[in-house]
Amino acid sequence: MVSDSFQSPYVPNTDADRRAMLDAIGVDSVDELFADVPDGYLNYDLDLPRGLDELELGRYAAELAATNCVPGEYACFLGAGSYRHHVPAVVRQIASRSEYMTAYTPYQPEVSQGTLQTAFEFQSMICQLTGMDVANLGMYDGSTSMAEAALMAARITRRERVAIVDSASPLYREVLDTYTQAPGLAVDTISASDTRIEDGTACVIVQQPNFFGYMEDLDRLSKLARESGALLIVSVDPVSLGMFKPPADYGADIVVGEGQALGVAPAFGGPYVGLFACKRAYVRQMPGRIVGRTVDTRGREAYVLTLQTREQHIRRERATSNICTAVALIALMSTVYAASFGRRGLRRIAELCYHKAHYAASLIEGIPGYSLPMRGTFFQEFVVECPLPPSEINERLLNLRIIGGLDVSGSVENGMLVCVTEMNSREEIESFAKALGEFGGGG
Amino acid sequence: MTTLFERNESERRLLLMDRSRPGRLGTTLPRLDVPESDLPDGSMLRDDLELPEVSEGEIVRYFSQISQLNFSIDHNFYPLGSCTMKYNPKLNDEIASLPGFSDIHPLQPEGTAQGAIKLLWELQEYLNEITGMAGCSLAPMAGADGELAGMLMARAYHLERGDDGRKNVLIPDSAHGTNPASAAMAGFEVVSLPSDSNGNTDLDALRDSVDDNLAGLMITLPSTLGLFDTNILDVTRIVRDAGGIVYGDGANLNAIVGRVKFGDLGFDVIHSNLHKTFTQPHGGGGPGAGPVIAGPRLVDYLPTPIAERGERDGGGDERFSLKRPPKTIGRMGAFHGNFGALARAWAYIRTLGREGIPQISEDAVINANYVLSQLRGFYDLPYDRSCMHEVVFSASSLRREHGARALDVAKRLIDYGIHPPTMYFPLIVDEALMIEPTETESKETLDFFIEVMKTIAKEAAEDPDLLHDAPHNTPNTRLDEARAARRPDLRWRRGSE
Numbered sequence: 001m002v003s004d005s006f007q008s009p010y011v012p013n014t015d016a017d018r019r020a021m022l023d024a025i026g027v028d029s030v031d032e033l034f035a036d037v038p039d040g041y042l043n044y045d046l047d048l049p050r051g052l053d054e055l056e057l058g059r060y061a062a063e064l065a066a067t068n069c070v071p072g073e074y075a076c077f078l079g080a081g082s083y084r085h086h087v088p089a090v091v092r093q094i095a096s097r098s099e100y101m102t103a104y105t106p107y108q109p110e111v112s113q114g115t116l117q118t119a120f121e122f123q124s125m126i127c128q129l130t131g132m133d134v135a136n137l138g139m140y141d142g143s144t145s146m147a148e149a150a151l152m153a154a155r156i157t158r159r160e161r162v163a164i165v166d167s168a169s170p171l172y173r174e175v176l177d178t179y180t181q182a183p184g185l186a187v188d189t190i191s192a193s194d195t196r197i198e199d200g201t202a203c204v205i206v207q208q209p210n211f212f213g214y215m216e217d218l219d220r221l222s223k224l225a226r227e228s229g230a231l232l233i234v235s236v237d238p239v240s241l242g243m244f245k246p247p248a249d250y251g252a253d254i255v256v257g258e259g260q261a262l263g264v265a266p267a268f269g270g271p272y273v274g275l276f277a278c279k280r281a282y283v284r285q286m287p288g289r290i291v292g293r294t295v296d297t298r299g300r301e302a303y304v305l306t307l308q309t310r311e312q313h314i315r316r317e318r319a320t321s322n323i324c325t326a327v328a329l330i331a332l333m334s335t336v337y338a339a340s341f342g343r344r345g346l347r348r349i350a351e352l353c354y355h356k357a358h359y360a361a362s363l364i365e366g367i368p369g370y371s372l373p374m375r376g377t378f379f380q381e382f383v384v385e386c387p388l389p390p391s392e393i394n395e396r397l398l399n400l401r402i403i404g405g406l407d408v409s410g411s412v413e414n415g416m417l418v419c420v421t422e423m424n425s426r427e428e429i430e431s432f433a434k435a436l437g438e439f440g441g442g443g
Numbered sequence: 444m445t446t447l448f449e450r451n452e453s454e455r456r457l458l459l460m461d462r463s464r465p466g467r468l469g470t471t472l473p474r475l476d477v478p479e480s481d482l483p484d485g486s487m488l489r490d491d492l493e494l495p496e497v498s499e500g501e502i503v504r505y506f507s508q509i510s511q512l513n514f515s516i517d518h519n520f521y522p523l524g525s526c527t528m529k530y531n532p533k534l535n536d537e538i539a540s541l542p543g544f545s546d547i548h549p550l551q552p553e554g555t556a557q558g559a560i561k562l563l564w565e566l567q568e569y570l571n572e573i574t575g576m577a578g579c580s581l582a583p584m585a586g587a588d589g590e591l592a593g594m595l596m597a598r599a600y601h602l603e604r605g606d607d608g609r610k611n612v613l614i615p616d617s618a619h620g621t622n623p624a625s626a627a628m629a630g631f632e633v634v635s636l637p638s639d640s641n642g643n644t645d646l647d648a649l650r651d652s653v654d655d656n657l658a659g660l661m662i663t664l665p666s667t668l669g670l671f672d673t674n675i676l677d678v679t680r681i682v683r684d685a686g687g688i689v690y691g692d693g694a695n696l697n698a699i700v701g702r703v704k705f706g707d708l709g710f711d712v713i714h715s716n717l718h719k720t721f722t723q724p725h726g727g728g729g730p731g732a733g734p735v736i737a738g739p740r741l742v743d744y745l746p747t748p749i750a751e752r753g754e755r756d757g758g759g760d761e762r763f764s765l766k767r768p769p770k771t772i773g774r775m776g777a778f779h780g781n782f783g784a785l786a787r788a789w790a791y792i793r794t795l796g797r798e799g800i801p802q803i804s805e806d807a808v809i810n811a812n813y814v815l816s817q818l819r820g821f822y823d824l825p826y827d828r829s830c831m832h833e834v835v836f837s838a839s840s841l842r843r844e845h846g847a848r849a850l851d852v853a854k855r856l857i858d859y860g861i862h863p864p865t866m867y868f869p870l871i872v873d874e875a876l877m878i879e880p881t882e883t884e885s886k887e888t889l890d891f892f893i894e895v896m897k898t899i900a901k902e903a904a905e906d907p908d909l910l911h912d913a914p915h916n917t918p919n920t921r922l923d924e925a926r927a928a929r930r931p932d933l934r935w936r937r938g939s940e
Contacts, residue, residue, distance in 0.1 A: 065543025
């Protein structure tokens with residue numbers, strides 16, 4: 001029997017290699033190389049499980065994964081910032097190419113043109129979707145994009161108040177609170193119908209469609225911001241921009257959003273990509289990586305990281321942000337996704353979500369005991385007022401292999417936020433409505 | 444006249460919009476299986492959207508062709524100092540892609556995501572154990588995000604004690620730029636701390652800098668010079684005695700993982716870059732993950748959420764849930780961190796286990812010292828002592844004697860198929876070349892690299908223009924970066940070709 005003593009498959013050094021290198025270095029043992037560690041502080045006490053072989057780990061991981069209820073096997077009506085859409089196979093295939101996946105940040109443009117050119121494609125696509133002049137290569141997620149946009153607006157206007165419309169995601173609002181606590185920016189929660197905002201407000205932030213799925217009146221909010229000298233920041237769902245007018249048409253100054261809906265798996269919350277676009281005048285106040293087109297010494301077009309004097313590795317404590325991530329691989333997925341569907345396909349996906357959500361809403365609205373308390377235009381999400389607490393309904397739905405909508409009873413009494421995309425078949429929608437009828441209608 | 448060879452070169456670089464032809468489609472369109480509803484008022488809808496119209500085969504060829512313009516870990520030796528460009532195990536990608544992980548929604552009821560939350564809990568436990576700390580939040584989505592979280596925790600700690608005058612954060616002059624940038628975002632004033640002639644923290648300067656305004660210190664261990672600060676115990680004691688928080692930048696954890704614990708040395712809070720030490724692929728700049736890991740003083744302030752293990756009512760099976768720490772600084776992102784990256788790090792730790800983890804640092808340190816020993820005399824060594832996982836050389840003699848800069852050495856390496864080291868960092872080393880081989884490279888690869896570096900030093904003396912004009916064999920020669928910044932051209936526009 002061959003010995004099964006542990007050998008890492010990721011380390012090529014053999015004991016003979018180590019001996020040869022230690023001799024070349026001129027030390028007897030590896031401990032001499034750690035001689036700078038204070039006496040008594042080399043601590044080999046490591047209470048970790050033993051290493052698993054590939055077979056064992058594959059089984060254990062599969063076992064853990066199998067204890068989760070997986071949308072697809074379950075009908076799922078959750079959205080609220082993470083959306084299920086069909087992802088063409090080509091997206092995963094391209095994004096798993098190791099030329100993209102195992103490269104570093106493109107600091108050396110001569111050997112990074114693949115990453116850089118696809119980044120330029122991403123920036124172009126985000127500009128086209130949002131209607132804005134310029135876009136960066138992505139932030140951590142939609143919520144941090146929104147928070148960074150607020151900080152950017154404060155820098156541009158030199159003002160210290162931020163107004164956010166109360167229909168924005170409460171999760172995003174929490175992240176905004178995290179980012180604004182230290183700079184001491186006051187955050188005012190306003191209603192979309194407010195006619196004035198506090199003096200000295202740097203920006204008005206609105207989510208479109210809002211957290212509950214409905215379209216806000218951007219004309220009004222744009223005017224409200226402009227009259228007070230505040231910037232308008234709009235947080236978007238990029239798939240909705242397949243059919244709805246882009247924020248630029250309403251005078252938005254900064255557009256942010258969660259890019260996950262464009263070809264990225266929900267993956268229990270990440271990694272995603274935060275979209276960030278703005279007017280050209282503000283480009284030097286932007287956070288994050290930006291790629292630009294230039295020429296090489298022989299006059300050929302090529303791409304390079306640019307406007308880096310905004311960034312932490314040059315500007316240090318005076319940088320526009322501490323971020324040095326560009327979620328390039330996720331941005332690539334979104335780029336391939338948008339290229340696959342193209343102009344016509346993205347419109348189609350948006351319309352499918354719209355029609356399916358409206359079909360679901362019409363069925364649910366017809367069930368005694370259920371109603372849609374909000375009025376206006378919605379995209380792919382809507383709030384249902386249920387006759388029972390949504391938590392109880394959701395528990396019973398699980399028995400039918402349905403993951404119900406998000407419990408938003410904190411905002412709307414017995415409210416459930418229902419999301420329907422092209423992933424939800426007619427059969428799923430009808431089973432969901434039927435089950436709601438059985439649980440609620442008449443008791 | 445453009446030759447067909449030139450056409451081949453330029454046409455493969457055409458942008459998607461310039462390849463677009465009306466009517467082409469890159470995938471099938473899903474069907475509508477429900478009745479149509481009335482669309483909203485036309486004034487809300489757009490008809491101006493421009494996106495590429497290309498077929499699936501064109502998409503695949505385009506992205507495959509330009510991917511080959513990249514260097515990557517799978518194709519090249521990548522000794523990029525401070526970035527820990529080690530091999531990224533394929534098994535980890537497969538595990539993260541299991542539908543039971545990749546398709547689950549972040550807001551599913553906890554009872555329907557027990558496997559995912561258990562994975563998070565296990566990873567927290569492993570990171571606590573490896574670093575010797577008390578508690579961990581996996582929420583930060585990058586190293587810099589972990590820094591921001593940690594410094595906001597330091598701020599909250601001081602404020603809760605009514606200590607609102609503590610504004611100063613000490614940061615060594617060798618630090619990554621993210622440290623001062625994160626401290627500033629957390630509301631602190633940055634005070635730069637010099638290094639001594641051995642590359643350690645200058646203890647006299649440190650003593651002179653601590654007073655009642657001290658909020659804390661951010662320090663990278665080992666330092667960005669690739670050195671283990673032999674003063675570290677004095678450093679943490681002085682800062683803590685003065686009422687400050689000691690923040691540890693775990694960017695260089697690969698040097699000491701499994702051997703030295705931050706908690707033992709007096710650190711209050713650290714972050715770990717899972718895309719460095721724990722092999723999340725770098726992806727061309729992201730995504731990463733930067734869990735923040737705290738000692739007893741700061742553990743209650745961790746960002747939300749934290750995975751916890753409990754028992755079902757009445758005992759029996761374990762049950763996992765996501766909890767909010769009692770004094771949390773809040774939320775770093777909408778959900779629970781970059782789960783895909785966390786799953787990969789988890790798989791890596793489970794594969795190596797208690798035997799394999801210390802092997803990382805052993806071989807990382809041997810490999811770096813081997814490179815140091817073989818290139819001594821060919822390049823300047825500003826701090827000639829045993830290094831940890833990386834070694835910082837200087838090209839200042841080459842520059843003085845032959846006019847070849849660190850940049851030129853770096854670009855010439857590309858011609859030999861090797862990714863350049865980190866250059867001009869740390870800032871305190873003139874013409875710095877920071878080399879981090881990592882433990883996943885073989886002695887044969889290192890020997891080739893050493894030979895190439897020696898050759899380049901010789902070329903610099905004999906024919907410096909060979910270096911100045913490098914790289915010679917890449918699809919693009921050096922770029923006009925000044926023009927890119929002066930005349931920003933940041934997106935495709937119709938007719939801009």
